[in-house]
Amino acid sequence: MSGAELAALLDRHGFDFYTGVPCSLVEDLIVALECHPRAPWIPAVREDVAVGLAAGAWLGGRRPVVVMQNSGLGTSLNALASLSLMYRLPALLIVTWRGFGGHDAPEHLLMGEISPVLLDLLGIPHQVLDHHDADEQVAWACREMDARESPVALLVPPPGVVAAEAEPAGATGPRGTPARAPGGWAPAGRAAAAATLAGTSPVASAPAAKTASVANDALRPAISRRDALAVAIKELGDEPVIHANGYVCRESFAIGDRPQNFYMIGSMGLASAIGLGLALVRPAQSCVVFDGDGNLLMSLGTLAMVGSLAPRNFIHLVFDNEVYGSTGGQRSLSREVRLDRVARSAGYRTAMAATMPDEIAAALRSARVNPGPHFVLVKVTATESPAPRIPHTPPAIRDRFRQGVRTE
Numbered sequence: 001m002s003g004a005e006l007a008a009l010l011d012r013h014g015f016d017f018y019t020g021v022p023c024s025l026v027e028d029l030i031v032a033l034e035c036h037p038r039a040p041w042i043p044a045v046r047e048d049v050a051v052g053l054a055a056g057a058w059l060g061g062r063r064p065v066v067v068m069q070n071s072g073l074g075t076s077l078n079a080l081a082s083l084s085l086m087y088r089l090p091a092l093l094i095v096t097w098r099g100f101g102g103h104d105a106p107e108h109l110l111m112g113e114i115s116p117v118l119l120d121l122l123g124i125p126h127q128v129l130d131h132h133d134a135d136e137q138v139a140w141a142c143r144e145m146d147a148r149e150s151p152v153a154l155l156v157p158p159p160g161v162v163a164a165e166a167e168p169a170g171a172t173g174p175r176g177t178p179a180r181a182p183g184g185w186a187p188a189g190r191a192a193a194a195a196t197l198a199g200t201s202p203v204a205s206a207p208a209a210k211t212a213s214v215a216n217d218a219l220r221p222a223i224s225r226r227d228a229l230a231v232a233i234k235e236l237g238d239e240p241v242i243h244a245n246g247y248v249c250r251e252s253f254a255i256g257d258r259p260q261n262f263y264m265i266g267s268m269g270l271a272s273a274i275g276l277g278l279a280l281v282r283p284a285q286s287c288v289v290f291d292g293d294g295n296l297l298m299s300l301g302t303l304a305m306v307g308s309l310a311p312r313n314f315i316h317l318v319f320d321n322e323v324y325g326s327t328g329g330q331r332s333l334s335r336e337v338r339l340d341r342v343a344r345s346a347g348y349r350t351a352m353a354a355t356m357p358d359e360i361a362a363a364l365r366s367a368r369v370n371p372g373p374h375f376v377l378v379k380v381t382a383t384e385s386p387a388p389r390i391p392h393t394p395p396a397i398r399d400r401f402r403q404g405v406r407t408e
């Protein structure tokens with residue numbers, strides 16, 4: 001089976017969002033997906049970030065596929081356990097099986113041995129992809145995903161999804177990869193990928209002039225995170241807000257619960273990835289992320305994805321108290337590293353810092369009406385205020401959020 005044939009098969013079964021990290025065993029599948037006319041491949045920086053992206057896309061009404069090497073299964077364990085499985089967010093995982101049968105480079109042998117066991121331990125149903133039976137296997141995966149509302153995996157053993165003999169002679173691109181997939185898919189070019197996915201015209205690949213409201217290095221926080229959250233929440237309409245785990249969730253809930261709030265209870269570091277996935281598939285509505293500095297630092301690569309994909313509707317607020325407040329106030333690196341400057345370098349259209357209530361309100365007001373992606377570093381004190389745990393179950397958070405996200 002060629003990568004193009006598998007891509008076409010996935011398409012026929014209704015999948016419409018593709019992301020992941022490459023493995024040579026699925027090289028040709030990814031080439032085909034890069035050419036997808038409606039849902040071009042989104043290159044993720046890590047496999048768990050891809051799982052987060054898929055979660056956001058599913059919450060926005062898509063049917064996602066995450067492609068990863070089985071080494072990435074290790075990287076994704078927490079995202080699968082405390083996001084996909086806990087909230088019951090379906091996705092098809094296409095996991096290449098390096099180390100299959102004990103024959104491979106040394107770094108793949110142990111993971112090769114335990115990959116099916118890991119999936120069993122997680123309770124993720126899986127089958128080994130058989131090229132002769134792939135149609136029925138993808139149909140099985142769809143049935144399982146729908147019945148369980150959870151991820152399902154297809155393991156791809158060597159030789160993987162390779163360029164088929166069926167490819168017409170001369171129809172190959174660089175490194176022998178197909179230049180055109182069945183059905184006439186032609187390479188769209190990476191710059192246009194996000195725009196195609198969103199159903200909009202491409203934005204300029206070079207972001208417009210970026211702004212920074214604070215020039216000096218030392219930002220003196222003036223208000224607590226809770227007060228800053230209250231200011232930001234007051235500016236919101238009915239936009240979805242993805243909350244980082246910990247006290248960002250709890251304080252926001254205490255200020256005002258709303259169905260459009262996705263409270264991330266686990267999966268530290270993935271709020272921005274979930275928000276990015278949602279923003280890409282719901283381009284007509286702003287998507288807001290309330291992040292923490294520790295959370296952001298855990299998945300710094302997601303900033304590069306936001307900068308590269310440049311969704312105009314993405315608004316990223318980071319409540320930076322320079323500590324891991326939710327776990328006792330241990331110092332984080334943001335004391336020395338200006339996260340707004342990192343975001344600006346990564347390609348956000350605007351990146352600014354705010355310390356005062358009126359600056360926070362003005363930044364959000366502007367972000368809601370001007371094209372992004374926007375980054376607002378909100379420097380806050382490390383003061384914690386008592387806030388209850390989120391009382392809703394994860395599936396309840398999922399259901400009311402999905403209903404609360406405006407359909408387009």
Ligand SMILES: Cc1ncc(C[n+]2csc(CCOP(=O)(O)OP(=O)(O)O)c2C)c(N)n1
Nearest residue numbers: 246247268292293294295323324325326327
């Ligand atoms: C993978 C992982 N590692 C560690 C934790 C423990 N933990 C929960 S919240 C948190 C701190 C988050 O820090 P930050 O994003 O800065 O937010 P703050 O609590 O300061 O508002 C940590 C370390 C976790 N939940 N998951």
